[in-house]
Amino acid sequence: MSSTRLSFGDDDQHNMPRIMTFRPxxxxxxxxxxxIEYMESRGAHKAGLVKIIPPKEWIPRRSGxxxxxxxxxxxxxxxxxVTGAHGVYQQINIQQRRQMTLRQFMEKANSELHQTPRHFDYDDLERKYWKNITYIxxxxxxDVKxxxxxxxxxxWNIGRLDTILNxxxxxxxxxxxxxxxxxxxFGMWKSSFAWHTEDMDLYSINYLHFGAPKxxxxxxxxxGRRLEKLANETFVENxxxxxxYLRHKMxxxxxxxxxxxxxxxxxxTQEAGEIMITFPFGYHAGFNHGFNGAESTNxxxxxxxxYGKRASICKCRSDMVKISMETFVRHFQPERYENWLKGEDYGCHPEEPGKICAAAPPTINEYQVTQESSQAAKSKSTNPQKRGCSLAEVNNGHSDADDDKMSVSSRSSANLKQAVVKLRKLPTVVPTAESAPVEAATEPDTKKKYDFNSIAVVRVKRMWNALPCTEPGTNLLTNGVVKNTKRMRFQTKVLTLEDED
Structure with missing residues (x-):
């Protein structure tokens, strides 16, 4: 077991927990x-992240x-x-319309445009990352299933870890x-994950199967609260x-x-064949050095x-992961169960000792899972649910009251229409005498309703100017149509480009 070099230089640096590396x-x-319990007994969780170098006998993929x-x-x-300046940025993830094979993705990653730049060492590459973060x-x-x-x-099969999350x-x-x-x-040079903790502040495991480091x-x-305070003061509107909003991963x-x-x-830096574990309420971020492939779960x-009982929950999006704590409190804290149901389970967040407050109780008629409903759920086939969304089927033979007994609190996103931003160049129409008064009356509302999203304006203008059209066009891009898709963990903007006359 060893520890990494500290990357912080304030007065308390000697007291700050360092990331440990274990070689079991x-x-x-x-x-x-x-x-996991052994590493925590050594204090590994205090840094929020740990590296594990697996034994050589562990071969997760024999075929290579x-x-x-x-x-x-x-x-x-x-x-x-990525847009921003001076070390503070926001990342918008634009979902591409066409699928790709892994070979095509690799070729794109290794192309002249996206290949890893020449560098002396990891520190030199890190400087190049932050210097060029808004370019290319x-x-x-x-989130490829x-x-x-x-x-x-x-x-250590990531697809079926045997923990209480089961x-x-x-x-x-x-x-x-x-x-x-x-x-x-599957990443390439400069592909990134923004500052976040895991859904419900869970643990996570990430194994880098092959390729360039992270x-x-x-x-x-x-x-963690210090980062939240800085982010809240920096991105006030968000x-x-x-x-x-940090759960939007932007x-x-x-x-x-x-x-x-x-x-x-x-x-x-994580290299191929190494495992990273993040711990509850451990904020983390990072970037890929080049083409690679990793596997992860919670x-x-x-x-x-x-931590789960006191985790912050995004309420502005119905498709965020919200796991009921009912089954965990009932199984492992039975002496606190009744008080928790009443909103009287007083205690401290594990990282804020001395700050006593009540854990968030279940909402009315929610999470009241009886033995009958649990058995009924077990008797049904497993309901697949995508990360970052609610149950895929909510009205399949049971009522809303039944939904309230499910483990995920938000409503289904199955019936939500996919938000799509369409860029079209439409020929400018010269108003006639008849239509002029109407257009004049609606012009202020139109300008207010249709506008560029400020954080994507540069890229959108480039795509707009590249659209084929022989006549001058009018921009009809709606402002702020941003959707966290059912499949993606990330805040996602879907752009559909259509060639039209």
Whole structure:
């Protein structure tokens, strides 16, 4: 076991937890939950992130990683548009319309436009990343459902980790893609993940199967509120619209800005064949050095329950992951169950000792899971649920009251229409005498309703100017049509470009 170099320079740097690296033997490695508990006994969770170098006997994919032999299709890669300046940025993920094969994605990643720049070392590449973050938007094949691990892998199989998070499935028959199932991530140079904690402040595991490294930034959970305060003061409008907007995964803040605001952080580089574990309420962010492939999911432990009971929840989007804590409190905190139901379960957030408050209770008629409803859920086939959305089927033979007993609190997004931004150049129409008064009357409202999204204006203008049209056009791009798709974890803008006369 070793620790990384600290990437923070304030006066308390010697007291700040550092990211540890563990090298378990195969015998130590076999028991997943036991090894997580062992690392926490050594204080690994205090840094919010830990690296594990697996034993050489652990081979998750015996056939190797020849891209020609991996039959993988990426349904909708995202283009990551970053805007901002001086170390403070926002990232908008534009979902591409066409799917790609993994080979096509690799060729794009290795193209002259997107290839990794020449660099001396990881620090030099990091400087190039922050210097060029707003230029040449990369593609990221994120949240691809599937696995690269062998089906018969029984030790640390990311697709089926045996932790208490399985209660969501066994008690309610609910499967949440990417939360209690595996997701794949194929990156290229500069593809990034913005500052965030996991859904419901869960643990996460990330195994880098092959390819270029990832750089991770991590803030010790005890300093997580400092990052939230900085972000809330920097992105005031976002915070006013949603007090849990960091869960939209759009906010990017550079190490330089963190130092300026006295926010301790660590950084570490993950290489192929290494595992990263994030801990409850551990804010993390990072970027890929080049073409690579990783596999990830969430998991839980008894220590997480207090975090989950007090996790912030985004209420502005109905398709965010919201897991009921009912089954966890009932199973592991039975002495607190009745008070929790009444909103009288007083205690502290684990990272804010001394700040006593009541844990958020279930809403009225929600999470009241009786033995009958649990058995009924078990008797049904598993209901697939995509990460970042509600149940895929809500009105399939049961009432809204039944929905309230389910593990996920938000309403289904199955009936939500997909928000699509269409860019079309329409010939400018010269108003006639008849239509002039009407157009004049509606002009102020039209200008107010249709406008460029300020954080994507540069890229959108480029796409707009590139659209084929022989006549002058009128922009009809609606402002702020942003949708967190059912499949994607990220805040996503869907742009459909149509060639028209």
């Amino acid at each position: 033997s195969y015998e130590e490695f076999i028991n997943f939950a036991g090894y 990683y020849d891209i020609e032999n991996i039959n993988m299709t990426i349904p909708a890669p995202i283009c990551q548009v 938007s990369p593609l990221y094949a994120a 599937g696995t690269l691990s062998d089906e018969d892998l029984n030790v 209660l969501v499935n066994t008690d309610y028959g609910i499967e949440i893609d990417g939360v209690n199932t595996a997701y794949l991530y 750089t991770w930034y991590a803030i010790p959970p005890i300093y 915070y006013q619209e949603c007090n849990a 906010t990017m803040i550079s190490p330089k800005v963190l130092r300026q605001h006295n926010i301790p952080f660590n950084k570490i 998991f839980a432990s008894k220590r997480w329950i207090e």
